Amino acid sequence: MTSAPTPTSAPCRALPESWVVRPRRVEDIPGVIELMRRVYVEPHGPEAVWPAETLEQHLRVFPEGQLLIVDAQGKVIADSTSMMLSQERAVRLHRWSELTDHGTLSTHDPDGDTFYGVDLAVDPDFQGLGLAHILYASRIALALQKGCKWFVAGARMPGYHLASDLLTPESYLALVERGLLFDPTLSKQLRLGFILRGLLRDYITDPESANCAALISMEL
Numbered sequence: 001m002t003s004a005p006t007p008t009s010a011p012c013r014a015l016p017e018s019w020v021v022r023p024r025r026v027e028d029i030p031g032v033i034e035l036m037r038r039v040y041v042e043p044h045g046p047e048a049v050w051p052a053e054t055l056e057q058h059l060r061v062f063p064e065g066q067l068l069i070v071d072a073q074g075k076v077i078a079d080s081t082s083m084m085l086s087q088e089r090a091v092r093l094h095r096w097s098e099l100t101d102h103g104t105l106s107t108h109d110p111d112g113d114t115f116y117g118v119d120l121a122v123d124p125d126f127q128g129l130g131l132a133h134i135l136y137a138s139r140i141a142l143a144l145q146k147g148c149k150w151f152v153a154g155a156r157m158p159g160y161h162l163a164s165d166l167l168t169p170e171s172y173l174a175l176v177e178r179g180l181l182f183d184p185t186l187s188k189q190l191r192l193g194f195i196l197r198g199l200l201r202d203y204i205t206d207p208e209s210a211n212c213a214a215l216i217s218m219e220l
């Protein structure tokens with residue numbers, strides 16, 4: 001059996017045999033909440049963690065779109081939330097809460113031509129190993145199967161607070177896009193093939209990103 005990578009391993013492009021990528025199930029919900037606590041509570045506070053009812057609603061609205069990775073013990077180590085909508089709506093300036101109806105995904109349109117990344121979280125102990133890369137590959141495969149032409153997301157820019165005395169959000173994005181600054185979230189997403197389309201102000205409550213996000217898209 002392949003041994004599980006440790007946090008210091010080089011990025012993997014295939015999961016160890018005992019780890020699985022699959023759609024989220026009702027019984028995974030406590031594990032997803034625990035993962036969100038580990039990823040989000042420190043900078044954002046407890047309201048950044050979805051309640052069980054919201055995660056249950058995702059499974060009613062778009063069950064196959066909610067993909068996660070579990071380790072050999074069944075622990076959720078990475079999770080993604082997605083929906084579909086029209087490209088026109090996705091690339092318009094927007095707030096996360098308006099586009100996703102406060103994360104409930106009641107705005108999901110199964111006939112939409114665009115796959116929208118609502119959330120992506122990798123356990124801090126397993127970041128940098130390629131798990132986001134693997135989840136994106138699975139999400140893109142699903143998006144293509146659904147006939148989507150675009151993948152759009154609002155990417156956090158959590159490194160911005162370290163530079164906000166010196167740079168506007170627009171200048172920060174320009175430097176990250178050119179690879180002159182590294183942002184722990186946005187740089188990784190740009191590495192995965194997204195292009196930067198602009199700045200979303202007041203996107204979400206996220207002090208590290210000054211409540212901004214980068215509007216990113218990928219043609220499928």
Ligand SMILES: CC(C)(COP(=O)(O)OP(=O)(O)OC[C@H]1O[C@@H](n2cnc3c(N)ncnc32)[C@H](O)[C@@H]1OP(=O)(O)O)[C@@H](O)C(=O)NCCC(=O)NCCS
Nearest residue numbers: 120121122127128129130131132133154155156185188191
């Ligand atoms: C953003 C996040 C999901 C990325 O997950 P991850 O599993 O660490 O990302 P990966 O290891 O798959 O890396 C993605 C890309 O960034 C690159 N990368 C990873 N760490 C890097 C580093 N320290 N320096 C430069 N590039 C790096 C990888 O090589 C990969 O590119 P490649 O596939 O071309 O090699 C994760 O850091 C996270 O959960 N952050 C907190 C929550 C969050 O901000 N979510 C996003 C909401 S928009």
